[in-house]
Amino acid sequence: MELPLLKEVVIILGLSVLIILLFQRVRLHSILGFLITGMVAGPNGLSLIGASHQVEILSEVGIIFLLFIIGIEFSLKSLSRIKQTVLLGGLVQVGGTILLTIAVSRLLGLPVAQSVFMGFLISLSSTAIVLKMLAAKGQMSSPQGRISLAILIFQDIIVVPMILVTPLLAGKDGNLWMSLLLMSGKFTLVVGLLWLLARYVVPVLLKRVVMTRSRELFILTIVVMCLATAWLTSSVGLSLALGAFFAGLIISESEYSHQATASIMPFREIFISFFFVSVGMLLDLHFFLQNFLLLMGFTLGVILLKQLVVTVTVLLLRYPLRTALITGFTLFQVGEFAFLLSTIGLRNGLMSPEVYQSFLAISILTMMLTPFLGDNADRIADFIIQAMLPSRVRRRLISLRNRRKGEPEAEKPALTDHLIIIGFGINGTNVARTASRAEIPYVAIELDPEVFSKGQQEGHRLVFGDAADDVILRHVNAHMARVVVIAISDPEATKKIISILRNITETAHVIVRTRHVSEMDGILKLGADEVIPEEFETSIQIFTRVLNHYLVPFDKIQSFSSHIRARNYELLAASGFPHQHPPEMQLSIPDMVIATLPVQRGSNKIVGKTIVGSGLKTQFNITVLAIRRNNRYITEIKPQMTIETDDMLYLFGNPRQIAEVNKYLVLE
Incomplete structure (x- = not known):
């Protein structure tokens, strides 16, 4: 007996493994591997997959799980901390992209409804690719990482209304206002019902399920809640995706949300792969090759348009030009939700087959370019800034910006023999407070406007700017500093700061905080005097407490820790640590x-x-x-x-x- 779809599933997953393995060697994202799998195995390629409709059904399940997890991660509490960036940044980016796309589309002869819909599509970026790229580069906590995350959150939210509005743009429901009123009524009823479930039913149900200590029952309950809510919204004429998003929101505020995410994630990863494969199957390779130059021109236009909008958005959020450009090179691609939206638009007649094929090709090309432009965003941004703004102009702009932010430069004495703190997060703030108590003159450089304002309110001496710019470092008299502490979480920016700093001063003692031990050698070679890796410092702190519990004398523990730090943690990194430990450092552990x-x-x-x-x-x-x-x-x-x-x-x-x-x- 042959199982339906078994052959297609084996072909898709097997071919995906081979292609993604190849893509990993050249540092391309796995999503591109799934797209290429669909292009190769689909009807426009080698025609290895016959049941394309069934594959599309599997892809719909993937979208349900994707939006479900987006709903779980959409915590109202965490969102409130970055609400200004999410609301203002997301609104300007999405709205600005839609308006510019409408203008260009109208010039190309597209009707108003189709122009608006194209604006919807191009305004969305890839959450999956961007977040994975930022995490791999260690830039999730960097300014561009925080801004990108905020804008992506807004995009993930706004895609739900876009899905609802798309059929109305196509005029499928006759009277637009009556359709909106009816849809609003349905929406209100569903939200009310789900609120009652979230308030009175779901917490009790989940608590009882958790009390059984059955992992299988917990997973089954979460999956049923997800699919049932999606079915509910679909049965009243709303979208499956909206129901999945609401299901995630129901669970997001519960104490079991993290485990729910962990339980659903494997399902999402498997089913979402079918979604990207199904998109790749739809791309007509003959059309792509026949219109290659035209499609490349449109791709370049999309990149420039989104780069312009994102750059302006980040500048309006009061970040420097360099951060704005880097963020633009992070969010320029067209994302996975645009694929979902495009299939809805195609079914409702908002896109002709030719326009749809062009959109697919442009989207895939922008995704393929993301790793290359994203990895080199710092260098490209530096080149653009140096070409656009001479050093003298940048210095005047920085002085003007700091005066606007409330720093009375003329009233404060010039800094000499001082401490410079780059990054005013937790580590930077603690260093500043300690320096203040010790009466050490210091100045901190911070790029995040909210952190900058908070630091100023606490009475710290801060300069707003990007320390990767030599003008900023000269502004804080880096050539006269005794110590410079670099406490940021962006490895590439850290390296650039050290290089610029060593061109300004050779005498300042540079202490760098880094996340991973693998980054130490490169940072030391650039000119840092000390590198403190979080990985090994955490290990030392833990083992210090272990030795203390074993009643090892405090002076021996301190000597042990100092010896490890003096050797740049090589004793912990070496696989032969027990044999390389010097005799004078042997610790005698009492049997008490x-x-x-x-x-x-x-x-x-x-x-x-x-x-x-x-x-x-x-x-x-x-x-x-x-x-x-x-x-x-x-x-x-x-x-x-x-x-x-x-x-x-x-x-x-x-x-x-x-x-x-x-x-x-x-x-x-």
């Missing part, structure tokens, strides 16, 4: 331990007995050092003292004997 023992109700073997009568000393050779009772510590322990319920005993003894005590008390 201090442990705590809570006295719980029902522990009849110890409750109500005296210290002597408990047998802790006579039977196990354990010494009671202290007792905590009712938030009071008793340190003068007498043999006839009675042990009471809820006491906390502090015991000293051999680890094996401590374990025996624990076993003795547990086994009633």
